[in-house]
Amino acid sequence: MLDQQLLQALEQVVGEAGLVRDEQRLQSYLSDWRNAYRGKAALVVRPASTEQVAAVVRLCREAGVALVPQGGNTGLCGGSIPDDSGTQVVLSLTRMTQIRDVDAGNETITVEAGVLLQRLQEAAAEAGRLFPLSLGAEGSCTVGGNLATNAGGTAVLRYGNMRDLALGLEVVLPDGRIWNGLRGLRKDNTGYDLKHLFIGSEGTLGIITAAVLKLYPAIRSRTTAWVALPSSQAAVDLIGRMRALCGDRLTGFELMSRQSVEFVLRHVAGCGELFAEPHPWYVLIELSDTLPDSPLAEMLESGLGAAFEEGEALDAVVAGSEAQVAALWKLREGISEAQNHEGPSLKHDISVPVSRIPAFIAQADERLQQAFPGVRIVCYGHVGDGNLHYNISKPLGSEDAPFKAQAEAIMHLIYDVTAAFAGSISAEHGIGQAKREAASRYKDPLELELMRSLKQTLDPTGLMNPGKVL
Amino acid sequence: MLDQQLLQALEQVVGEAGLVRDEQRLQSYLSDWRNAYRGKAALVVRPASTEQVAAVVRLCREAGVALVPQGGNTGLCGGSIPDDSGTQVVLSLTRMTQIRDVDAGNETITVEAGVLLQRLQEAAAEAGRLFPLSLGAEGSCTVGGNLATNAGGTAVLRYGNMRDLALGLEVVLPDGRIWNGLRGLRKDNTGYDLKHLFIGSEGTLGIITAAVLKLYPAIRSRTTAWVALPSSQAAVDLIGRMRALCGDRLTGFELMSRQSVEFVLRHVAGCGELFAEPHPWYVLIELSDTLPDSPLAEMLESGLGAAFEEGEALDAVVAGSEAQVAALWKLREGISEAQNHEGPSLKHDISVPVSRIPAFIAQADERLQQAFPGVRIVCYGHVGDGNLHYNISKPLGSEDAPFKAQAEAIMHLIYDVTAAFAGSISAEHGIGQAKREAASRYKDPLELELMRSLKQTLDPTGLMNPGKVL
Numbered sequence: 001m002l003d004q005q006l007l008q009a010l011e012q013v014v015g016e017a018g019l020v021r022d023e024q025r026l027q028s029y030l031s032d033w034r035n036a037y038r039g040k041a042a043l044v045v046r047p048a049s050t051e052q053v054a055a056v057v058r059l060c061r062e063a064g065v066a067l068v069p070q071g072g073n074t075g076l077c078g079g080s081i082p083d084d085s086g087t088q089v090v091l092s093l094t095r096m097t098q099i100r101d102v103d104a105g106n107e108t109i110t111v112e113a114g115v116l117l118q119r120l121q122e123a124a125a126e127a128g129r130l131f132p133l134s135l136g137a138e139g140s141c142t143v144g145g146n147l148a149t150n151a152g153g154t155a156v157l158r159y160g161n162m163r164d165l166a167l168g169l170e171v172v173l174p175d176g177r178i179w180n181g182l183r184g185l186r187k188d189n190t191g192y193d194l195k196h197l198f199i200g201s202e203g204t205l206g207i208i209t210a211a212v213l214k215l216y217p218a219i220r221s222r223t224t225a226w227v228a229l230p231s232s233q234a235a236v237d238l239i240g241r242m243r244a245l246c247g248d249r250l251t252g253f254e255l256m257s258r259q260s261v262e263f264v265l266r267h268v269a270g271c272g273e274l275f276a277e278p279h280p281w282y283v284l285i286e287l288s289d290t291l292p293d294s295p296l297a298e299m300l301e302s303g304l305g306a307a308f309e310e311g312e313a314l315d316a317v318v319a320g321s322e323a324q325v326a327a328l329w330k331l332r333e334g335i336s337e338a339q340n341h342e343g344p345s346l347k348h349d350i351s352v353p354v355s356r357i358p359a360f361i362a363q364a365d366e367r368l369q370q371a372f373p374g375v376r377i378v379c380y381g382h383v384g385d386g387n388l389h390y391n392i393s394k395p396l397g398s399e400d401a402p403f404k405a406q407a408e409a410i411m412h413l414i415y416d417v418t419a420a421f422a423g424s425i426s427a428e429h430g431i432g433q434a435k436r437e438a439a440s441r442y443k444d445p446l447e448l449e450l451m452r453s454l455k456q457t458l459d460p461t462g463l464m465n466p467g468k469v470l
Numbered sequence: 471m472l473d474q475q476l477l478q479a480l481e482q483v484v485g486e487a488g489l490v491r492d493e494q495r496l497q498s499y500l501s502d503w504r505n506a507y508r509g510k511a512a513l514v515v516r517p518a519s520t521e522q523v524a525a526v527v528r529l530c531r532e533a534g535v536a537l538v539p540q541g542g543n544t545g546l547c548g549g550s551i552p553d554d555s556g557t558q559v560v561l562s563l564t565r566m567t568q569i570r571d572v573d574a575g576n577e578t579i580t581v582e583a584g585v586l587l588q589r590l591q592e593a594a595a596e597a598g599r600l601f602p603l604s605l606g607a608e609g610s611c612t613v614g615g616n617l618a619t620n621a622g623g624t625a626v627l628r629y630g631n632m633r634d635l636a637l638g639l640e641v642v643l644p645d646g647r648i649w650n651g652l653r654g655l656r657k658d659n660t661g662y663d664l665k666h667l668f669i670g671s672e673g674t675l676g677i678i679t680a681a682v683l684k685l686y687p688a689i690r691s692r693t694t695a696w697v698a699l700p701s702s703q704a705a706v707d708l709i710g711r712m713r714a715l716c717g718d719r720l721t722g723f724e725l726m727s728r729q730s731v732e733f734v735l736r737h738v739a740g741c742g743e744l745f746a747e748p749h750p751w752y753v754l755i756e757l758s759d760t761l762p763d764s765p766l767a768e769m770l771e772s773g774l775g776a777a778f779e780e781g782e783a784l785d786a787v788v789a790g791s792e793a794q795v796a797a798l799w800k801l802r803e804g805i806s807e808a809q810n811h812e813g814p815s816l817k818h819d820i821s822v823p824v825s826r827i828p829a830f831i832a833q834a835d836e837r838l839q840q841a842f843p844g845v846r847i848v849c850y851g852h853v854g855d856g857n858l859h860y861n862i863s864k865p866l867g868s869e870d871a872p873f874k875a876q877a878e879a880i881m882h883l884i885y886d887v888t889a890a891f892a893g894s895i896s897a898e899h900g901i902g903q904a905k906r907e908a909a910s911r912y913k914d915p916l917e918l919e920l921m922r923s924l925k926q927t928l929d930p931t932g933l934m935n936p937g938k939v940l
Contacts, residue, residue, distance in 0.1 A: 190894055190909050428657050451662045
């Protein structure tokens with residue numbers, strides 16, 4: 001499929017080890033880990049250095065061949081999967097795995113795009129520091145992908161998104177030139193902030209090859225609790241209360257509806273009821289501190305005590321061991337998998353202002369039940385980020401097909417309500433190919449126009465991950 | 471000077487109260503507060519709403535008239551001062567002073583560009599929250615200016631720059647259209663992050679008219695200390711130690727050389743020596759917490775005790791009252807004013823990686839004393855940000871004129887050393903007109919080219935604050 005001359009030139013750059021052509025070996029690069037998206041590719045190229053990436057980009061540009069940058073392939077929106085044409089080249093960064101520098105005195109680490117998030121966390125720990133980004137795919141996802149998609153997760157409440165953790169980038173531009181923006185500076189006001197343009201652009205403006213990232217002090221105390229609540233409003237009230245009391249010691253605040261927890265209890269081995277009776281909502285609260293003997297349990301007790309008095313909280317369990325901590329997180333993290341056992345599920349990753357979470361849920365629930373009676377709403381998420389995974393399972397005992405046929409209508413209903421609350425239709429998953437149409441429908445046309453003009457400016461030939469984002 | 475038709479059209483938009491033409495009243499808009507930069511203007515326009523700003527921008531664009539957006543006029547690089555042509559129109563945002571919304575549940579506040587930083591801090595406090603940005607000019611500077619210049623200050627160590635405090639913006643684009651990006655969302659991954667393009671662009675890409683900003687929990691305990699150190703390396707070691715121990719409770723860590731403190735002792739009334747003998751370096755340490763009775767003094771003692779043992783710290787005073795806290799900060803904040811009493815001073819606002827501060831100081835000091843014997847180095851700054859105000863006063867007893875004639879050579883020497891340590895020639899003050907040439911000399915040409923292409927894309931007629939930044 002690929003021009004022989006180009007193929008030879010690419011092989012000269014990356015060597016035989018840097019090319020994947022074998023049909024069998026190609027497969028894992030053509031589909032995401034959930035197998036939700038599948039494409040074709042002329043070739044997979046795996047450069048081992050920034051200079052090789054630059055050379056590959058230049059060669060492909062000269063030949064007019066589109067590139068699809070790819071990391072751990074764990075994205076949920078198909079951003080790293082090529083299209084069906086078979087003409088695109090996948091540029092995998094997974095051979096760029098060097099940790100170039102750890103500067104403990106500057107509280108920074110410089111890593112290449114192909115480093116696994118988990119490896120980065122470990123390297124930080126080896127330096128007595130914390131790299132805080134944490135998400136389900138951390139054992140498989142790469143730093144480059146985390147940056148390209150501005151990854152979120154459960155620690156955003158305290159530490160921000162991946163965007164907030166980056167001080168500098170190295171990027172191969174669409175014309176093959178290398179921008180060395182690998183500055184480890186906390187303050188630098190010498191012009192437009194270019195790094196923020198590339199972060200979250202999903203490889204459509206250039207290829208991130210390395211980054212300088214912030215490190216944080218290691219955590220030496222932690223307390224985790226599971227709390228039953230009467231309403232989602234109680235969750236918003238409780239996070240306000242805990243935040244005012246604990247400040248940055250509040251590092252986790254995860255919301256789960258009863259329906260979400262029921263699915264986990266039914267399908268995930270080793271998870272059991274925590275209270276004598278069911279409650280409509282639960283939150284998982286995590287406090288942590290750099291102090292080895294921080295009185296976190298006392299702070300939690302003090303906050304929860306007041307919450308019980310106000311009727312914000314109904315019951316609570318505080319983990320007494322690491323095993324119990326793990327069990328609580330398993331209840332939370334099992335939701336996504338558990339839902340798959342209940343038939344096809346429609347997953348949405350929305351955000352609204354934190355204060356509007358209860359009204360959003362009330363309105364979305366009501367309109368959904370009116371329009372699609374019996375659908376089961378699996379609502380959970382990160383309260384402090386206003387980020388809900390507002391997922392839908394088919395009505396109990398119904399067939400898959402009619403439910404699947406309603407997927408788009410259900411999505412539009414949820415996005416309509418999200419828009420009415422000034423929210424986002426993709427809080428942390430990005431756009432990729434999955435939400436391109438929805439973005440063009442729900443985003444401000446002026447904003448889309450500005451995005452298009454930036455794309456045109458930086459990638460005039462349109463060969464960087466075409467068909468994604470815009 | 472201005473076309474009568476345009477003048478009438480502008481008056482129709484903003485009313486008589488929104489125009490300043492009187493020579494006397496014009497003066498304060500034509501010069502910054504230090505009177506370091508002075509320009510001329512055809513007119514000052516003071517719109518009172520976003521729609522009025524948009525209409526002014528449209529009218530000026532049609533007439534081909536350049537606009538200079540202006541806030542509190544407290545910038546240090548002349549970014550808000552018009553040129554000498556007398557053809558530019560100053561667009562002052564100081565009538566846009568509405569606090570549009572305080573959403574305590576979302577921990578956000580929405581304010582217009584003309585709101586004073588101090589007023590914003592007060593509004594946050596009234597809501598039981600903290601707005602953390604803090605800098606010398608806070609009583610006069612505006613939120614719009616803080617955003618346009620990505621302001622820094624003394625709280626960046628813990629809370630980041632102004633960029634990190636903004637969730638959403640409202641911007642009047644160079645063509646007069648209004649981009650409403652006033653989203654109060656912690657997570658929104660639906661495309662390129664446009665707000666970061668406008669923040670720090672000093673009005674050259676558009677005019678920021680309002681913003682959604684983050685609020686933080688109120689601070690309820692605070693401990694402040696003044697510590698004598700043997701070296702700047704000790705400051706870097708000590709901040710690492712305190713950060714590992716206290717985490718985010720470490721909210722201030724300001725470095726001062728003995729020379730800096732001596733100037734304050736000599737020129738600022740009410741400041742006295744704190745220790746029996748002089749020491750080469752001092753740091754002001756501030757710990758703070760959301761807990762009302764946080765054991766900060768014990769933590770400080772524990773950290774300093776270890777530092778004394780390691781020889782990192784030589785002596786310390788812990789403030790025992792609010793008056794003593796104020797006295798310590800006065801010693802720190804008096805430096806800039808004190809230096810003015812020692813004749814002309816050359817001010818530089820550089821940053822390097824934190825770990826390289828000692829080597830930077832050693833090399834810059836040595837090269838300066840070799841090249842310009844006798845100059846007095848007034849070095850102070852924010853250790854956690856790697857940000858030094860590395861200022862120079864003339865040799866004792868020398869004339870002003872020969873020293874002033876060396877200003878550019880001294881600046882280049884300091885910037886050369888900064889560049890050698892991968893630093894920034896403008897850490898927090900921006901570029902404005904003051905550092906435009908230096909930026910073109912010290913920034914990566916590729917980065918300048920990218921900046922120029924973004925400017926061309928967003929402001930093709932070049933009428934937004936021409937002659938600034940680029």
